[in-house]
Amino acid sequence: MNILLAGAAGQLGQELLPRLQQLGQVTQVDRIAAPGDVATRVQDLDDMNRVEILLNRMRPDVIVNAAAYTAVDLAEDHSAMAFRINSDLPGCMARWSERNGRTLVHYSTDYVFDGDADKPYTEKDATGPLGVYGESKLAGELAIAESRCRHIILRTSWVYSGHGNNFVLTMLRLARERPSLSIVNDQVGCPTWARNLAAATQSVIEKIASNGGRQPPWGVYHYCDGGAVSWYEFAHMIFRLAREAGLLDRLPEMKSVRSSDFPQKARRPLNSVLDTSEICREFGIEPAGLERSLKACIGEMAEHEKK
Ligand SMILES: NC(=O)c1ccc[n+]([C@@H]2O[C@H](COP(=O)([O-])OP(=O)(O)OC[C@H]3O[C@@H](n4cnc5c(N)ncnc54)[C@H](OP(=O)(O)O)[C@@H]3O)[C@@H](O)[C@H]2O)c1
Known part of the structure; x- marks a missing residue:
């Protein structure tokens, strides 16, 4: 299988690479390469004519698109760029896939919802981005x-990993810099280790490839690690596990605040919890479990720091 991995240097992209390499020949593309990485093909994906040329040259069997404009607050002032990367790019990949009978795997977000629901969001729930x-x-x-290509879109939430920009790394840095921290307590979501999302992606592609003619229903599926928490509760778990792993000398004092006390340029959904029953029913993929996953990720960070 010939696989194109776009966004290879991002936090999900870096976790996807070893998983996808188990399935076939992977070509990595990103705007810049990750530190020490010489294999990534460096290309800005904001020009759709050049993306078409790349696809025609590579002719991948599967496109895995982890490239995205993920700066939520900056997007408010740079909407043209956000739409180019988050909409034009997957649209271009999808139309190429449809014309050439290939498969596209793409990622989306809990932020397509308004967060007003009082239950976990299913794939059928109405969207309403804020x-x-x-x-x-x-x-x-x-x-x-609209392209009608063969596609799977994995919506996920609150992604973290040992690299990149994410809440876990930010909290660990702040806990070392400051004696006390104010953390939002009225937004609830399901933190997801990028590695588990990469494993779910591998399972989905394997199932599609080995399905003997019976294809899964294409479309949108929710994957997150399960275990709904507020940012405050998540931070508490991060500090406890990091202290146990020897990453923190002391626990910071924590103050619980509301979103309105912590103004940000973009509004966030208060409820970001995703229902994952559909991906379990169709692909047999279960949520990996929040605390177990976070503990493993923090354990790896601690090992890395010791070296
Ligand atoms: N992070 C989360 O909490 C979260 C939550 C829900 C859903 N998701 C979705 O999950 C997917 C993976 O997210 P992630 O956390 O891995 O994001 P990420 O770490 O920001 O990775 C995205 C990658 O895409 C690259 N990229 C951006 N613009 C590009 C361009 N013009 N040309 C080429 N590459 C470009 C980025 O490069 P630069 O770093 O140079 O910009 C980065 O390497 C995305 O679809 C995202 O929307 C993420």
């Missing part, structure tokens, strides 16, 4: 669906 980032990701989903 900001430009969510709007641009939703536009990407719709562009893919």
Whole structure:
């Protein structure tokens, strides 16, 4: 299998690489390569003519698109760029896949919802993004669906890993710098280790490849690690596990605040919890479990620091 991995240097992209390499020949593409990485083909994916040329040259069997404009607040002022990467790019990949009978795997977000529901969101629930980032990701989903290509879109939430920009790394840095921290307590979501999302992606592609003619229903599926928590509760778990792993000398004092006490440019959904029953039913993929996953990720960080 010939696989194109776009966004290879991002936090999900780096976790996807070893998984996808178990399935076939992977070509990695990103705007810049990860530190020490000489294999990534460096190409800006914001020019759709050049993306078409790349696809025609490579002719991948499967495109895995982890490239995205993920700066939620900056997107409010840079909507053209956010839409180009989050909507035009997957749309271009989808139309190419449809014309050439190939498969596209793409990622989307809990931010397509308004967060007003009082239950976990299913794939059938109405969308209603609160900001430009969510709007641009939703536009990407719709562009893919309109193309009618064979596609799987994995919506996920609150992604973290040992590298990149994420809440776990930010909390660990702040806990070392400051004696006390204020953390939002009225937004609830399901933190997801990028490695588990990469494993779910591998399972989905394997199932599609080995399905003997019976293809799964193409479309949108939710994957997150399960275990709904507020940012405050998540931070508490991070500090406890990091202290146990020897990454923190002391626990910071924590103050619980509301979103309104912590103004940000883009509004966030208060409820970001995703229902994952559909991906379990169709692909047999279960949520990996929040605390177990976070503990493993923090354990790896501690090992890495010791070296
Ligand atoms: N992070 C989360 O909490 C979260 C939550 C829900 C859903 N998701 C979705 O999950 C997927 C993976 O996210 P992630 O956390 O891995 O994001 P990430 O770490 O920001 O990775 C995205 C990658 O895409 C690259 N990229 C951006 N613009 C590009 C361009 N013009 N040309 C080529 N590459 C470009 C980025 O490069 P630069 O770093 O140079 O910009 C980065 O390497 C995305 O679809 C995202 O929307 C993420």
